[in-house]
Amino acid sequence: MKIVVINGSPKGEMSITLSFSKLLKNSFKQHDFYFVDAARDINKFETDSLKMEDTFKILSSADFIIWSFPVYYLSIPSQLMRFVSLLFENNCGNPLKGKYAASISTSGHYFDHTAHSYIHSASEELGMNFISNFSADAGYFLKDENRDSFLKYFGSLFERAEKGEKIRKEFLPASETGKFEYTPVSSGKASDHSFKTFIIADIPEKGGNLEAMVNAALRFFGDSSEIINIGNADIKNGCIGCCRCILEGKCIFRDDYRSLSDRIAEEADIVIYAGSIEHRFLSPGWKQFLDRGFCYGHKPVYRGKSFGFILSGMLRENRMLKEFMEGYVQAVTGSSLFEYVTDESSENEAVTEEIFTFTENMIRNCRDKLTKPQDFLGVGGEKIFRDLVYSFRWFFTDDHRFFENEGRYNFPNTDPATEKRSLEMEALMSQPGAKEHIMKNLSKIMIEPYEKIIRETA
Numbered sequence: 001m002k003i004v005v006i007n008g009s010p011k012g013e014m015s016i017t018l019s020f021s022k023l024l025k026n027s028f029k030q031h032d033f034y035f036v037d038a039a040r041d042i043n044k045f046e047t048d049s050l051k052m053e054d055t056f057k058i059l060s061s062a063d064f065i066i067w068s069f070p071v072y073y074l075s076i077p078s079q080l081m082r083f084v085s086l087l088f089e090n091n092c093g094n095p096l097k098g099k100y101a102a103s104i105s106t107s108g109h110y111f112d113h114t115a116h117s118y119i120h121s122a123s124e125e126l127g128m129n130f131i132s133n134f135s136a137d138a139g140y141f142l143k144d145e146n147r148d149s150f151l152k153y154f155g156s157l158f159e160r161a162e163k164g165e166k167i168r169k170e171f172l173p174a175s176e177t178g179k180f181e182y183t184p185v186s187s188g189k190a191s192d193h194s195f196k197t198f199i200i201a202d203i204p205e206k207g208g209n210l211e212a213m214v215n216a217a218l219r220f221f222g223d224s225s226e227i228i229n230i231g232n233a234d235i236k237n238g239c240i241g242c243c244r245c246i247l248e249g250k251c252i253f254r255d256d257y258r259s260l261s262d263r264i265a266e267e268a269d270i271v272i273y274a275g276s277i278e279h280r281f282l283s284p285g286w287k288q289f290l291d292r293g294f295c296y297g298h299k300p301v302y303r304g305k306s307f308g309f310i311l312s313g314m315l316r317e318n319r320m321l322k323e324f325m326e327g328y329v330q331a332v333t334g335s336s337l338f339e340y341v342t343d344e345s346s347e348n349e350a351v352t353e354e355i356f357t358f359t360e361n362m363i364r365n366c367r368d369k370l371t372k373p374q375d376f377l378g379v380g381g382e383k384i385f386r387d388l389v390y391s392f393r394w395f396f397t398d399d400h401r402f403f404e405n406e407g408r409y410n411f412p413n414t415d416p417a418t419e420k421r422s423l424e425m426e427a428l429m430s431q432p433g434a435k436e437h438i439m440k441n442l443s444k445i446m447i448e449p450y451e452k453i454i455r456e457t458a
């Protein structure tokens, strides 16, 4: 087979993830391997149509495509996302239709599943037969037995493709959007508040529903609100994973990103992300903005702010994007409370009403400092960060100091009350007959501290 590896790491040849595909090339000599540096060369792909044409020829002649990428901010790097949109935009046909595909990533397993879902759904939308994904941590490759399992697994995928296995589709085709043109109706008036509100948006050139929705929200939020259009900002590049920001405290790109983001972190009470849904995610421009947040390390820089999303597109068909929103808010704010509004109701009055309700709810959340506990996505994610920062404390020195000060290194369980109870219960359980007694009265024993509070608050 002819196997083309689309390298989605901005580090190009230096990509850790790419080692997996290099090993495949060394081990499966019966197949021909080709490599496309999609992320590293994204600026050339944007400007050099000949390079894109040549690459399309290589892709067209492939039997099997491997998407190889690091997980960046709960999805794929912005550069690869842009490459995927160039494939969608291509006017001279789709070079990937009917090809078998699989994906390989490395990461700290923090939202690797949403990254693979993105590439899986994009592959299906491009008419490909997506067989499977392989998500490893960066250390996985270094163990002999892991490399053996990897080769065996990919050997099985190649065999399945050679046999022409029929692959079931995982995603329903995305609904067509853009038929409903939103025009705000004049209803409601600006809310009375002084919370500094930033709406950060990637407004498409032709404006469209997103621009109209953002304008309606700005009107309802009133004078203390401000729009930042990232499409107009001078943000030169996506993150290239060089990690100089971690080691030297500043990004190598001298552009507007850091000053914009620092200003939001310092001044905002309410932060709203606004975007159009493109291929089940936000735009590559948005992804670029998100990826550049890496310069803050693992600290929740927008903590304590009220968070919201204004989205144009079919969110209710898109569990993956919703999960990204939930995970992202929990990672960047440490909360799990956020509001969102879409144009899905496809009716001018209804959308305007929903935007009005959204602004009212955002202001209430902010004024009353409402919060909710984190769920699995936040709690699980924080444990991954905790272990990662601790293991690499020589590297993430700022994060390490922050995590120490916040008491985030809570392993093994160091909460004194829980520890005291564990010791007492251990001692009790070792007494003859105690286990039987506890088992018989378990529900009563467990509910007692809660009942005590209910009695006291009656």
Ligand SMILES: Cc1cc2nc3c(=O)[nH]c(=O)nc-3n(C[C@H](O)[C@H](O)[C@H](O)COP(=O)(O)O)c2cc1C
Residues within 6 Å of the ligand: 009, 010, 011, 014, 015, 016, 017, 018, 069, 070, 071, 072, 073, 074, 075, 106, 107, 108, 109, 110, 111, 112, 137, 138, 239, 240, 241, 242, 291, 292, 294
């Ligand atoms: C901008 C940026 C964002 C990242 N976001 C995530 C993430 O959301 N989840 C995760 O598990 N790892 C994340 N990582 C870690 C990378 O996925 C990991 O270092 C990967 O192994 C790099 O692979 P590469 O050498 O092939 O580029 C991020 C790294 C960078 C530079």
